[in-house]
Amino acid sequence: MVIITGQCHCGNIDYQLRWPTPAHALRGRACGCGYCQRQGAVWTSDPNAHLDVIIKQAAQVSHYHFGHSTATFHLCAICGIVPFASSESGHHLAAVTNINTFTSLEPRAVQHEPSDFEGETSQARLARRRRNWTPLRISAAQ
Numbered sequence: 690m691v692i693i694t695g696q697c698h699c700g701n702i703d704y705q706l707r708w709p710t711p712a713h714a715l716r717g718r719a720c721g722c723g724y725c726q727r728q729g730a731v732w733t734s735d736p737n738a739h740l741d742v743i744i745k746q747a748a749q750v751s752h753y754h755f756g757h758s759t760a761t762f763h764l765c766a767i768c769g770i771v772p773f774a775s776s777e778s779g780h781h782l783a784a785v786t787n788i789n790t791f792t793s794l795e796p797r798a799v800q801h802e803p804s805d806f807e808g809e810t811s812q813a814r815l816a817r818r819r820r821n822w823t824p825l826r827i828s829a830a831q
């Protein structure tokens with residue numbers, strides 16, 4: 690178990706990613722969709738990890754959806770960075786984390802693999818996320 694910390698650029702969205710395997714086993718997926726390409730976001734997830742997100746000013750977090758609208762991109766409205774995206778299916782809230790927002794681990798040291806999920810149905814997409822994405826908890830900063 691390793692704890693990886695990260696945040697948006699200004700620190701409004703802060704997180705701890707508890708990762709079950711050694712950090713060097715972590716893989717970044719450069720999603721090929723138009724949004725992730727424009728963002729330069731590279732995602733990682735593991736169903737046995739846990740993502741704890743702490744938000745200072747919730748009013749300064751924008752939520753962006755597109756396509757099937759099954760994923761929510763959490764965008765800091767102050768600095769414009771997207772540290773994570775979430776997906777909800779039933780009562781299961783799960784996330785992918787943008788490795789480029791890691792602060793305790795050098796993003797360039799993470800191995801990348803390409804991924805492309807275009808053409809997948811909404812149902813297949815939700816089932817895949819349920820298998821692969823990281824359980825998520827979002828809370829307000831004290």
Ligand SMILES: [Zn+2]
Pocket residue numbers: 697698699700701702765766767768769770
């Ligand atoms: Zn920010």
